[in-house]
Amino acid sequence: MKPKSTPGAPSVPHEHRARLLQAMAAVAAEQGLAAASIAAVVARAGVSKRTFYEHFADKDACFLALYRAASASALRTLRESVQPERPWQDQVEHALGAYLAHLAAGPELIRMLFVEIHHLGPAGAAVRREVMQHLADYMLDTINACGVVLSPTMAMAAVGGIHELVLQSIERGEAAQLEALTPTASAVVRLLAGAPPACGNQKANSPPGRAV
Known part of the structure; x- marks a missing residue:
């Protein structure tokens, strides 16, 4: 039996996107956009590269x-x-x-x-x-x-x-x-x-x- 979702709670895809944006903000602010890598962003967000590419085409x-x-x-x-x-x-x-x-x-x-x-x-x-x-x-x-x-x-x-x-x-x-x-x-x-x-x-x- 699937657990009931909490009304108003963000979906997992939405949560992953938000975490990726927050991670991009942190990594790019620290390193500059040119030096920031997708690997660093996903590591900061705690998600996989596959998840990154489900939301964004590239950096x-x-x-x-x-x-x-x-x-x-x-x-x-x-x-x-x-x-x-x-x-x-x-x-x-x-x-x-x-x-x-x-x-x-x-x-x-x-x-x-x-x-x-x-x-x-x-x-x-x-x-x-x-x-x-x-x-x-x-x-x-x-x-x-x-x-x-x-x-x-x-x-x-x-x-x-x-x-x-x-x-x-x-x-x-x-x-x-x-x-x-x-x-x-x-x-x-x-x-x-x-x-x-x-x-x-x-x-x-x-x-x-x-x-x-």
Whole structure:
């Protein structure tokens, strides 16, 4: 008789995939992606190479899945930090602060992800653009909730600028202090968005939008 599964418990394949991603994060952060081997990843995860290949075609595919997963986690933090009753300028600053603090909480992982993604050629560029588009979509949803203020082009320009600020801090060895970029990142967004429109659903006692 088979044992009953616990409701909500992850399936074994899902658990193996999660362990492999965690192992990839640890091994690549310690050794760099070029030096990291599948043998080291499976040893860290406690699974077989056969299990690895059931989930990923190769080492790069595993890394790209890790990049997507880490980016999705940071984006969830961003979206969960939205305070729709406040002016969009304050919403964006608050959310960006939470986003950058989330990144700074794992400086070794973020340093590795932001740097190594540029070494994976067209596949890495495609996934990086995908993640940047998700961030740009967040900005469009948040800022344009009261009317069109930010264009898709300017949203992507803002995301690109913020990513470059993050990468510059990482290269300076300041990955653990990314939250300090919040005022600058917010100013970039406000500058590209221009003046906010009046929004009827804002509370009367909401603080005014900040000028750039």
